[in-house]
Amino acid sequence: KNQVEQSPQSLIILEGKNCTLQCNYTVSPFSNLRWYKQDTGRGPVSLTIMTFSENTKSNGRYTATLDADTKQSSLHITASQLSDSASYICVVRGAGNMLTFGGGTRLMVKP
C-alpha cells in the first residue's frame, strides 16, 4: 500500500532558527515528490519538486533533499520567519499519476 508519513506532526520554533521536516514514503514506482506549503485558510502552494535523479533543490530559504534509495525526503527551512508558520505537506506521485499525500507538519514560528 502506498503511504507517505511525515514527521513531526507539529513543531514550534523561535524566529531565526532552522528546522527540518521529514517525509518517508513507500510509493512505488516513484515519479516525483513535491513539498507544498499551506497557510491557514488558504490552498496549498508548491514549494519544490524532486525527481528521482535529484538529491537536493533550493527555493530561497527552503531546501529539499531526496534519498530515493531509502525513500526519504526532507525540507530544511533556514533562518525561519513568522511567515513560515504554516502546514507543510509532502505529496508523492506514483504509477498512473496517482498522488499520495502525507498528513502534513504544522509549523509555528514564534517571535
Add this chain to the structure above:
Amino acid sequence: KAGVTQTPRYLIKTRGQQVTLSCSPISGHRSVSWYQQTPGQGLQFLFEYFSETQRNKGNFPGRFSGRQFSNSRSEMNVSTLELGDSALYLCASSQWTDANTGELFFGEGSRLTVL
C-alpha cells in the same frame, strides 16, 4: 493569469441536505481534482477529471460525486449530508507538461459546515 476559483467560499447546511461546489480552473488547465481536508485526516483525494472524464477516484462513498464540463469547469456534489462531511473542500487544477510535471494549483477552498 487568474488562479483557481472556488465558490462558494463558506456555506452552512443541515444533515440530510445536499450541496454543490464549483471550481473554475486556471485557463488552459484540463485536469481538475478535488480534495477533502479535515484537521484529523489531512488532505484526502476525492476524484480527478480530465477532459470531462473521471480519471481517478478516491475512497469515498457514492454520496460524493463530481463532473467536469467542456470548458474544464468542475462541480462536486455531496448528497444526504452527514455531520462528518464538515470540512474544507479544495479544488486543484493541473496542466500536464514536461516542465509542470503535474504541479497542482489549488483554490482557496469551500468551507462546508454541516449542522
